Amino acid sequence: MATKKQGKSLPVVTPVKESAFADLGLGKTVKVICEEIREIYLWDQIPWVIGYSGGKDSTAILQLIWIAVKELPPEKRIKPVHVISTDTLVEQPLVAAWVDASHAKMREAAEQQQMPFTPHKLTPAVCDTFWVNLIGKGYPAPRKLFRWCTSRMKISPSNEFIRTVIRDNGEAMLVLGTRKAESNRRNQRMAKTEAASRRAFLNDRLTLNTNLPNSKVYTPIEDWTNDDVWLFLMQVKNPWGYSNKSLLGMYQGASVDGECPLVVDTSTPSCGNSRFGCWTCTVVEKDRSMEAMIKNDDEKIWMTPLLDLRNDLGNMELDRSRRDYRRMSGKVQLYGKDKSNLDIIPGPYTKESREYWLRRLLETQKTVRELGPPEVAKIELITTAELLEIRKIWLYEKHEFDDNLPKIYEQVSGDAFPLPPADDHLLRGDDWQLLAEICGDDPTFFQLQTSLLDVERQHRGMYRRAGIYDALEDRLKSAQFGTQEEALEIRRNEERRRNDAVDSASDPQMLQPTLFALETDTEDAEL
DSSP states (O other): OOEEETTEEEOOOOOOOOOTTTTTHHHHHHHHHHHHHHHHHHHOOOOEEEEOOSSHHHHHHHHHHHHHHHTSOGGGTTSOEEEEEEOOSSBOHHHHHHHHHHHHHHHHHHHHTTOOEEEEEEOOOGGGSHHIIIIIIOOOOOBTTBOOHHIIIIIHHHHHHHHHHHHHHSOEEEEOOOOTTSOHHHHHHHHHHHHHHHTTOSOTTEEEOSSSTTEEEEOTTTTOOHHHHHHHHHHSOOTTSOOHHHHHHHHHHTSTTSOOOOOOSTTSOOSOOOOOOBTTOOSSSOOHHHHHHHHHOGGGGGGHHHHHHHHHHTOHHHHGGGBOSSOTTSOOOEEOSSTTSOEEOOOSBOHHHHHHHHHHHHHHHHHHHHHSOGGGTTOOSSOHHHHHHHHHHHHHTSOOTTOOHHHHHHHHHSSOOOOOOOOTTOOOHHHHHHHHHHHTTOHHHHHHHHHHHHHHHHHTTOSSOTTHHHHHHHHHHHTOOSSHHHHHHHHHHHHHHHHHHHHHOSOGGGSOOOSOBOSOOOTTOOO
16 A cells, blocks of 8 residues: 655555574574474374475475484484375476476485385376366366366375374374465465464464364474575585485576576565476466476477467467357356346367367377477376276266277377277267267257267166156256357346346245356356
8 A cells, every 4th residue: 555745655665574594594593493393293193294396395394304303313213204295197297207206315315314204196086187177077277266176186185195194193293385475375374374273272383274183284484585495405405315406497497587596685586486386277377487498498398389288278268169058067057247248157168179188188298208308208198097087988977979089099199099898888989970960960959869878878777767767857958958049048038037027026035046147166166
């Protein structure tokens, strides 16, 4: 908020956060933190779980914990320390390779140094992966208001691991490299959690994890600045033998200007503001880290096809044309601030779009293998398990018995697709073609017939066909509109009649709610 003086607005200057090393210096500050870590480590027998992404903050926290525990006598290093890294299967390839190599070094060093550290690589369940949901089910590329990916691909695997530790031990301690200086939003979230939970916990260094009962959170570097993290990593040797200078180089390559300057005063920009995540992420408008990597290093030109596919996924101008006008349930839902000019909320990707994304992905994988260095010659942008799951969804949930996935795979890769045994009662590609000819140029009628045939297939051989009438009714309702234009006109008329009824009713609250909604898709929104 600006202040006024003699009619002029003066900008408010945000104070620069003071270094955590300002009072004691780097060495003594690290010593004090390590003493605190050892005290908490020896306090009880609750296992520790450290979140490690391979980035600067998680590397700093793991390095601190390792240094602190190593100074204990071997007989006191008995409490397990689990180091978990979540691989979403669409991680930035360089970062994924970095984390895998770090895990290998960590595992070797822990054995040699008699340390209780065990690295774990977590992955989402095959039904929760990015490509199974996007290509298989038709979920649109994630957006800020429909961020369906984070909980499935990142949070669920980590929480499941922590719950397992809690089941086996009664409690768990989660150690994070979260910092209040990272971002305003994260700062506010940490402050809110701190205020709510520390009142219920006597020790002011730990917080109760409100999302996972019987777990506590410890954040030793929460007051460190960005520069503090880099100073620590550059001045203190990595205890499991990995190169922190290489980590700095990776961040440097992902910086727009390609530089990580020496920080001499508060006006000097810091290195490491780049953020690494999924290469498919469309929540942000642009992947500036990948763009910078390609721009700053000719040897990373092989990543260009990845960036091109990511930008294609994030193309909002083409997004609507690639999606069905119906939700997955067959409903047509409207949105708009102006009730007199409602529009359709688009649903999942159409069959043609899902096949397009599969082809684009396989072509990108093939190109990256050809252009990239030897270490990515066998890179898998999509796993065989995911392809099999997508094929199953297309066949048994989408009723697409033309079975195009193996054909697309063979056309792009030149290799035969590993086909599992199919349902003996499943219709074949010839049947699909014959039915398409009979239905003519009416895609809605064609989709209705395929879905009705699939209902019959699902209930074939049953002694009692319980639920078959409900299933048939659902399929018929999903095909009640012939075209998007017809659906929009009918739904607008329905809303207009409802609004007229509300205006004339004596008790509007007794009326049934409508499907009218503002454009506020959330993570739990129905497609």
